[in-house]
Amino acid sequence: MKRLVLPALLALASTGCMHAQAPLVPEPDEAGKCELIQTLMREQLPQRLLQGLVEDGHSSPTQVLVFVRKPDDAVLERLFAGDPSCEGPAFKVVREITGESLVLFLQPQGDGYVYDAQRASPERMSLGGEAKGAVRKREGVWAASSI
Numbered sequence: 751m752k753r754l755v756l757p758a759l760l761a762l763a764s765t766g767c768m769h770a771q772a773p774l775v776p777e778p779d780e781a782g783k784c785e786l787i788q789t790l791m792r793e794q795l796p797q798r799l800l801q802g803l804v805e806d807g808h809s810s811p812t813q814v815l816v817f818v819r820k821p822d823d824a825v826l827e828r829l830f831a832g833d834p835s836c837e838g839p840a841f842k843v844v845r846e847i848t849g850e851s852l853v854l855f856l857q858p859q860g861d862g863y864v865y866d867a868q869r870a871s872p873e874r875m876s877l878g879g880e881a882k883g884a885v886r887k888r889e890g891v892w893a894a895s896s897i
Contacts, residue, residue: 780835789894790867799852809849811839814854816843817829818858819856852868852870882896882897
């Protein structure tokens with residue numbers, strides 16, 4: 751019986767998992783990150799939050815802070831490494847918020863990200879909620895969809 755244990759363990763260790771792992775999202779460069787954020791900012795939820803901030807009298811362009819959630823590692827990290835140079839007509843990505851702002855939470859999933867967008871301030875920020883949409887890179891272009 752003992753003679754069979756070692757070969758069985760070796761056979762199990764050498765075969766590995768029987769299912770293929772989901773492809774990991776390649777880390778986009780700074781320009782690719784900006785393209786990703788510009789795509790997300792055109793979606794319904796971020797647009798509605800931007801409009802709400804303007805209606806409440808907050809200055810434009812709205813500050814946007816972007817985080818990547820990695821729940822398997824219990825990590826929340828900034829998408830942009832340094833000072834981001836990413837903006838659109840109604841928003842500007844920043845490293846720190848100084849007033850009422852918009853926060854995007856991205857979570858890698860398959861060949862893209864799922865995301866949540868929320869209002870925040872320097873005194874009040876949640877860690878994000880349920881995913882509200884998804885974004886995938888198809889043929890070199892980011893494409894977003896609601897969930």
